[in-house]
Amino acid sequence: MQVWLEPLIKIVLVVLATQAAVAYLVLVERKVAAYMQDRLGPNRVGPWGLFQPIADGAKFILKEELIPAGADRALFLIAPVSILAAATLAFATIPFGYLVPWPGADPIELTIAPKVDIGLLFVFAIGSLGVYGVILGGWASNNKYSLLGGLRSSAQLVSYEIPLGLSVIGVLLFSGSLRLETIITAQAQSGWWWFAVQPLGFLVFMVSGCAEASRLPFDLPECEQELVGGYHTEYTAMKFGMFAFAEYLHLITVAFLTVNLYLGGWHLWGLAPYADEVGWFGAIVRVLVLNIKMLLVILFFMWIRWSWPRFRYDQLMNIAWKVMIPLGVINLLVCAVCQEFLDPKNYLTRAVLGWLAVGGCVLYAALFAHPGKTRLKAPGIT
Amino acid sequence: MATITVDGNDIQVGDDERLNVIQAADRAGVAIPFYCWHPGLSVVASCRMCLVETGMKNKDTGEISMMPKLVPACQTPAKDGTVVVTNSPKVRANQNFVQEGLLLDHPVDCPICDKAGECWLQDYYFSYGHQERRADVRPFTSRKRDLGEHVTLFVDRCVMCSRCVRFTQEVSGGSELLVIDRGSHAEIDVFPGFPLDDQMSGNVNDLCPVGALCSKDFLYQQRVWFMEPHDSVCTRCSTGCSIQLHVSQNQLYRIQPRYNPNANDWWMCDIGRFENESVRAPERLSSIEHRSADSKTGAGFSNRLWPEGLKAVHGALSEIAARTGGSTLAVVLSPFLTCEEAYLLATYAKTISADVVLALGKVPVEGADKTFKSGFTIRAERCPNRLGVEQILRHFQKSVIDWPALLKKVEAGELQGAYVSAGYPVAWIDEAEAAAFERLSLLVVHDILPSPLARKAHYVVPGVSFAEKDGSYVNHSGLIQWGEWGLTPVEGAHVDGQTFSDLLGRKGLYQAASVLKELAGIVPFFARAADGVPQAGLNLVTGTEKHPRTTALGTVTHPLPTFRSVGTAFLETEAVSRNGSNPISG
Amino acid sequence: MQPDSKQIKWVDEPKLGLAGRLYLTPLIDGLSLTARHFFRTARGEGFTRQFPEERPLFGNPLIYRGVHRLNKDEQGRVKCVACFLCATACPAHCIDIIGTESPWADREKYPQSFVIDELRCIFCGMCEEACPVDAIELTSLFDLTGASREEMVFDKEKLLSVYDQTCDLEPMRSRGPAAHSGPPPGKDH
Numbered sequence A: 001m002q003v004w005l006e007p008l009i010k011i012v013l014v015v016l017a018t019q020a021a022v023a024y025l026v027l028v029e030r031k032v033a034a035y036m037q038d039r040l041g042p043n044r045v046g047p048w049g050l051f052q053p054i055a056d057g058a059k060f061i062l063k064e065e066l067i068p069a070g071a072d073r074a075l076f077l078i079a080p081v082s083i084l085a086a087a088t089l090a091f092a093t094i095p096f097g098y099l100v101p102w103p104g105a106d107p108i109e110l111t112i113a114p115k116v117d118i119g120l121l122f123v124f125a126i127g128s129l130g131v132y133g134v135i136l137g138g139w140a141s142n143n144k145y146s147l148l149g150g151l152r153s154s155a156q157l158v159s160y161e162i163p164l165g166l167s168v169i170g171v172l173l174f175s176g177s178l179r180l181e182t183i184i185t186a187q188a189q190s191g192w193w194w195f196a197v198q199p200l201g202f203l204v205f206m207v208s209g210c211a212e213a214s215r216l217p218f219d220l221p222e223c224e225q226e227l228v229g230g231y232h233t234e235y236t237a238m239k240f241g242m243f244a245f246a247e248y249l250h251l252i253t254v255a256f257l258t259v260n261l262y263l264g265g266w267h268l269w270g271l272a273p274y275a276d277e278v279g280w281f282g283a284i285v286r287v288l289v290l291n292i293k294m295l296l297v298i299l300f301f302m303w304i305r306w307s308w309p310r311f312r313y314d315q316l317m318n319i320a321w322k323v324m325i326p327l328g329v330i331n332l333l334v335c336a337v338c339q340e341f342l343d344p345k346n347y348l349t350r351a352v353l354g355w356l357a358v359g360g361c362v363l364y365a366a367l368f369a370h371p372g373k374t375r376l377k378a379p380g381i382t
Numbered sequence B: 001m002a003t004i005t006v007d008g009n010d011i012q013v014g015d016d017e018r019l020n021v022i023q024a025a026d027r028a029g030v031a032i033p034f035y036c037w038h039p040g041l042s043v044v045a046s047c048r049m050c051l052v053e054t055g056m057k058n059k060d061t062g063e064i065s066m067m068p069k070l071v072p073a074c075q076t077p078a079k080d081g082t083v084v085v086t087n088s089p090k091v092r093a094n095q096n097f098v099q100e101g102l103l104l105d106h107p108v109d110c111p112i113c114d115k116a117g118e119c120w121l122q123d124y125y126f127s128y129g130h131q132e133r134r135a136d137v138r139p140f141t142s143r144k145r146d147l148g149e150h151v152t153l154f155v156d157r158c159v160m161c162s163r164c165v166r167f168t169q170e171v172s173g174g175s176e177l178l179v180i181d182r183g184s185h186a187e188i189d190v191f192p193g194f195p196l197d198d199q200m201s202g203n204v205n206d207l208c209p210v211g212a213l214c215s216k217d218f219l220y221q222q223r224v225w226f227m228e229p230h231d232s233v234c235t236r237c238s239t240g241c242s243i244q245l246h247v248s249q250n251q252l253y254r255i256q257p258r259y260n261p262n263a264n265d266w267w268m269c270d271i272g273r274f275e276n277e278s279v280r281a282p283e284r285l286s287s288i289e290h291r292s293a294d295s296k297t298g299a300g301f302s303n304r305l306w307p308e309g310l311k312a313v314h315g316a317l318s319e320i321a322a323r324t325g326g327s328t329l330a331v332v333l334s335p336f337l338t339c340e341e342a343y344l345l346a347t348y349a350k351t352i353s354a355d356v357v358l359a360l361g362k363v364p365v366e367g368a369d370k371t372f373k374s375g376f377t378i379r380a381e382r383c384p385n386r387l388g389v390e391q392i393l394r395h396f397q398k399s400v401i402d403w404p405a406l407l408k409k410v411e412a413g414e415l416q417g418a419y420v421s422a423g424y425p426v427a428w429i430d431e432a433e434a435a436a437f438e439r440l441s442l443l444v445v446h447d448i449l450p451s452p453l454a455r456k457a458h459y460v461v462p463g464v465s466f467a468e469k470d471g472s473y474v475n476h477s478g479l480i481q482w483g484e485w486g487l488t489p490v491e492g493a494h495v496d497g498q499t500f501s502d503l504l505g506r507k508g509l510y511q512a513a514s515v516l517k518e519l520a521g522i523v524p525f526f527a528r529a530a531d532g533v534p535q536a537g538l539n540l541v542t543g544t545e546k547h548p549r550t551t552a553l554g555t556v557t558h559p560l561p562t563f564r565s566v567g568t569a570f571l572e573t574e575a576v577s578r579n580g581s582n583p584i585s586g
Numbered sequence C: 001m002q003p004d005s006k007q008i009k010w011v012d013e014p015k016l017g018l019a020g021r022l023y024l025t026p027l028i029d030g031l032s033l034t035a036r037h038f039f040r041t042a043r044g045e046g047f048t049r050q051f052p053e054e055r056p057l058f059g060n061p062l063i064y065r066g067v068h069r070l071n072k073d074e075q076g077r078v079k080c081v082a083c084f085l086c087a088t089a090c091p092a093h094c095i096d097i098i099g100t101e102s103p104w105a106d107r108e109k110y111p112q113s114f115v116i117d118e119l120r121c122i123f124c125g126m127c128e129e130a131c132p133v134d135a136i137e138l139t140s141l142f143d144l145t146g147a148s149r150e151e152m153v154f155d156k157e158k159l160l161s162v163y164d165q166t167c168d169l170e171p172m173r174s175r176g177p178a179a180h181s182g183p184p185p186g187k188d189h
């Protein structure tokens, strides 16, 4: 097969799939929200509201494009493009399946750019480029709410990069590679998914990932009650649509990463065990397993969103710096100790140690942590 | 000093003051309700609303002997030692019964009554009436009777106070109105064939304390509580009645007189009251128009925008003065201009060139002065401010060139250009007179309505009517009065004072009050008005005038809280010197 | 009221247990609550009504405050007497009336024009309260829509037609016709 054709097909496939996925995720999200609130959600366009995304898309395209008078036009236009580009680019090294046999050639790996040794770093690096779009959008709008939203967002993203990075180091240690395919294979070979072995790391990763995707309860950058719409207050029509797209792309990225790093990727005992070579059937099963896992993670994120209230900004920062980073460090320590002193195949002990660390943290919280100590009282009351 | 005790409080009344008990109590801050009494009419004591208990205090012993019966306060003079009780149960009971009696055959159609809101019966019933009406009369529709050109009588609403009848007998003198029938059948009527249509008939509508007499002009038009009053001055003759413009949503709904002992007392004539179409006439001039020199047909007018149009006018005037000399340019000051505007225009004329001819605009005269029985006069001179404009003219060029003299100058070819300010509310110039101006090479007409002269003009500058501008007018006797704007100018027109101050190149908004101050400093005749003009005006000729004094009740607890047909403090009049503490001019 | 007033009862924050301090129970509570509702709706027990197909039911349409109507009397004439009291009471200043002499012998004044700007109206019902002859009423028509602002400015004819449309469903809340007694109705001269 042509050396450029294969990636091209994969790119087209992934981009189309993610775009379609985003469109329908919006519908799913609205449906989920509606059901949780005893409503029915969109149900007028097509059966069960299935054509709603098409209507939404048409609406985005047809709506009036406004650029505020005092806006910095160039940056204003660049912001949504850059954020969308960054979000899409992150998919380059994320595997969405295992291998597909190809007659007369090596099997094809289901990653746009396979065998990138810094795969995970690449995802993180590109993913955090998105913050530029947010800041630019907030700045260029010439609107104080937008600017505040942009500032909040940058502070939040920068803060949560740290626990995010810390949490995955454990995974790297155990898998011995930054390459996402290898991380999956490591889990598949051992039969242990890393979330069971490093529960602390998994927790930190989920929380930070949620914050990185700016999902509720961490959606401070765009919280309507305080900031109108946050950094995209002034954006209309398709430019706003691009921001919304990017947000869901981030969500998908985080879900993929969660599955690949902690939930075994395409591995499922019995159905999709580790194998060097797979046939067509095996390949399809693995793609399905991976994507269903991914979908479940997304559903979980949605469930969270419609269940929990938003944090206050100080709480948000406290969680990053005072809770998540220490937890990430503890996780790292435990993993490093295991890696240094334990037999590489002894996952049971590692898991026990990991859960002991969780228990230790709970114990610490029970004994020493005093949330709510800084209660405000009315003036004059002691 | 006479000491009078009202409800236990002593008040002092000057010896030469002749007050009745209503007025004395008013000074003490006690309101005695009344219908039939009016300070401008004779006292009949027929309504019995004002009954109070009175008595005399023995100066030496301090002993008080009360009269056994209630007496009408309107008819009882307040003498030294008079003791008045206005809130005893007996007095209350009487007021109560009077109210009940009045409502026995009253239609209670307040919702459709135009007086509702300023009706004394309404107000008094709330203050002094029964909680509920005991008579089982349902509201009904009042009979309606046509009394004259301007007056409608709603027969069943009448409380028979006879104020209107006395007015036609004592003030206007026509005696058109009379009471027919007796007792509870008594009604107001006119003799067949003798309707009430003298030129003061509108006043009876104001006098009527209830909704019986209604002005046809205002009938069904607007509810009184929607209207804002604006104190102004009538410009239809040189009496210069003090008036109030009643305005709602930028529309002039009616004009009522305002009490002013120096000009009009409580009254005004029907001309000033009803003939105010010019204020919102659809044909009002509303843009600066420029006629190109070659088309003499009048079809060649084109609209100019304000600042540029005015610049063009200024350019044209200056050009004439520069080309043929200042003395070939005439600036005509209309007697409808306020003093401030006349002053600004004259100043402007003199800035073009010191030789510019200043002339007095046409002074419209209709017939002879018409004096009514009470002395109220409709003057033949149908303009508000001849005296004021003349004083300004005298200051700027010693002699007054009047309209005929100006026409002569025009016809003799002495003039090349003229700026004619007008602002007449009615047609004021005919074709023949206007034709004389055709020979001018520049004619600027500053007017509010189209006229033969405006059609001949090279530039037409739209002005505003009296209701749309602030400013002062000097009436026939030298009384300067202040009028306040009630309406915004029609779209496209600018307040005259603003136009003149723009022409003068002054910056900012035209403020009539500060221009008057400036004028008072420059023209000695106006010196007394430097600190503003009090409500009752200032007589610049004699130097003295009467100022109505506000009583303890002021305007707040007066029987008519919202609108009152006659001025603010109308219960008493007394001459207060301008330097003394005068609460109104304050 | 001062913060130290005796009338104020200050409530202390509830003490959180260990699970609470770890956010654990609240978070799980939240999740389980939404999950319960999710499945309940999925079973078809949601509350949504399919509006245009399913009309809502009013408990008492007489007290609903929807579009206005101008009532007619027994002879089919507009009941309003153009007293402007509704316009006076209206806090939104959306009623504009032009009154004139009525063409009927038994009535004095009537509205030549009666205009309500339904877009400005806040449906407070003050006009209904104010009307002395029960001429203006708010109906239970609630789905008021229009394609332009002009369309939403209801004039007398339109308001009267709302009466025709709703009079069967919602009888007039009249306190009886304005009866006439006293001197015979009609105009002098």
Ligand code: SF4
Pocket (backbone or CB within 6 Å): C086, C089, C090, C091, C092, C093, C094, C095, C116, C120, C121, C122, C123, C124, C125, C126, C127, C128
């Ligand atoms: S419902 Fe309220 S806002 Fe609407 S017209 Fe009546 S009084 Fe005005």
Ligand code: SF4
Pocket (backbone or CB within 6 Å): B111, C079, C080, C081, C082, C083, C084, C085, C086, C087, C097, C127, C130, C131, C132, C133, C134, C135, C136
């Ligand atoms: S309150 Fe009633 S009678 Fe009066 S104007 Fe309004 S609708 Fe007509």
Ligand code: FES
Pocket (backbone or CB within 6 Å): B033, B034, B035, B036, B037, B044, B045, B046, B047, B048, B049, B050, B051, B072, B073, B074, B075
């Ligand atoms: S006012 Fe005195 S009796 Fe009428």
